[in-house]
Amino acid sequence: MSVIEEERVRGDGVFKDISADDDDAQPTVIDSLCMNCYQNGTTRLLLTKIPFFKELIVSSFTCAHCSWSNTEVQAAGRIQDRGVCYTLKVTSKQDLNREVVKSDSASARIPELDFEIPAFTQKGSLSTLEGLIDRAVSGLEQDQAVRKATDPEVAEKIDEFVGKLKKLKDVECEFTLVIDDPSGNSFVENPLAPQQDQDLCVSFYTRTPQQNAQLGIQDNEAGQEEEDTTGSDLETMRNEVLMFNTNCPECNAPASTNMKLVQIPHFKEVIIMATNCDSCGHRTNEVKSGGATEELGTRISLHLTDPSDMSRDLLKSETCCVLIPELEFELGMAALGGKFTTVEGLLKDIKDLVVSKNPFICGDSASSDRTQKLEAFGEKIDQVISGATPVHLILDDPAGNSYVQNIYAPDADPEMKVEKYTRTFEQNEDLGLNDMKTEGYEQVDCET
The missing domain is CATH 2.60.120.1040 (ZPR1, A/B domain)
Structure with missing residues (x-):
């Protein structure tokens, strides 16, 4: 059991409500490596809980050397038994101040604009509805200077769509925000809690096998099928090179790792893995034994x-x-x-x-x-x-x-x-x- 889980069981209150008057709710500051300039930066960790929701770990990194910064939110609990879908009808500017927790696995949609932020394309965030819109705007405007030079037509269409997103913050007309999270760890604030909010609809659902696979979990039937096909999968691994995505250990850029199961004559099977990064040119290889530790x-x-x-x-x-x-x-x-x-x-x-x-x-x-x-x-x-x-x-x-x-x-x-x-x-x-x-x-x- 982790330290956080032990404290939760004892009820000592590791996860604090956010309050300016509570010294115990201050973030923990630690030194950590900046992956942009490789100098020492500062990471702040805050263990907090959202009223009528659950505990969260909020992390914020800043580097004084290159001014690079990053924020991230992680759920402190496990993946929930069911997925959740929040449908919010935005009717006034007060709705823009609602707190929104969007996990990595959640997708966000605005049907009126046919706009969607797919799952696993953004890190988890703790913000407001206005902050969620601003984050989407900044993401679309990130490479606009390059687009205007290489593809002016696409850049013009993006500018037009960004203008529509910015107008949403004026709430001149009603619109709908839909956050669908198969892990069940996202949240939209109900300012009337514990009373019911007529503009907010919360529904729970059972995940599909595809959603379970995206979250890295499987049901018992899928596990049984996997056991039945272990022999054929092992034979497939012997005859082909498998490739999976990873991050470069040097520059943290997306890279690929090739893996091959090799039978050494008069010995045993070994697994050879090789990683090649196209960004920095770093290459590494490693060999793992395909069997157990020998008795002698x-x-x-x-x-x-x-x-x-x-x-x-x-x-x-x-x-x-x-x-x-x-x-x-x-x-x-x-x-x-x-x-x-x-x-x-x-x-x-x-x-x-x-x-x-x-x-x-x-x-x-x-x-x-x-x-x-x-x-x-x-x-x-x-x-x-x-x-x-x-x-x-x-x-x-x-x-x-x-x-x-x-x-x-x-x-x-x-x-x-x-x-x-x-x-x-x-x-x-x-x-x-x-x-x-x-x-x-x-x-x-x-x-x-």
Whole structure:
């Protein structure tokens, strides 16, 4: 249970009513990274509740360096059992002051103008009806300067429509606002509460399977169908590259990640994921084991005696340590992450990590002795890759999910030794296995 949920159960009042006289209702201020200029900005979090509605988390970010700002509203509760639809008949300017909570999954429509803000196109907001209209106007006017230069006809039509939206704030004629939220977490204020508002109609409905899919939830029947098709889906994953949308870890721009399920001969299945960002050019790849943690750890020792050993396939999981005793080198399990490459590719990655990308040998603060030692290490790695210096490459993986190709398979490899061992308590602790219980559960009768 989260801290917020614990406080809600105890009734200590984490979520406060907004009041200028209540010091406890002041926002929490924290430092956070600005994704526009990568300098430190300020985020303000306010846990509040809307009367006759529910609790909300209001966040506001501002950056003093580049003046970038952003506001967002998130529902503090769960997705409701039913969706909700608010239909408000706006008849006076007082209606423009009604508080409106619009979640990410809500759509907003004004039928008189044939205008709609689709779901998942805006972040959640806590505003008034007038603020909702102003936000729509600013969104339409955002790229008008470019449109006027490239497509004057479209820009003229948008200006005309923006004028109609602005006239709505004068309420010269009545219009209707419809907010439809399948998650049930949107809200339009009733100023007459707890009495009924004749101009506001609130209706609840059961979500369709498509709406459940958009919210990331499914019913029991859909779950059963998914279990029935698991085998065919797994076979499909083996034969094609799957792609899904994500955000770039460098610039946070929309990017795509490709995922492929690969069967390694004489080993197991692994999942290879590669992300490519068209905005900043950032590329990254990662390998995940397709199976569970093995009962025993694996220690693979390969004696590199010939340049042909550099072409052996190699899988280094993210829990694997790499050792080269002859060079007195050890690489921890957290470094380099999971990789499916060759022996040569792993050695080059080690050289780049230690020499090329090492922050301690860059800039004026780097000492000459340290720089010379690391450069000498890089030369030794080059000698190993060329075959001039025989060494032992050891992969020690407590999870047992690493692999080095046996070029003599199915016969034994005279230059490679594979050992299985029982993990220590500390290794199980690092893997999170000591507190994991998957057996011995008993079914409990709910009535008792």
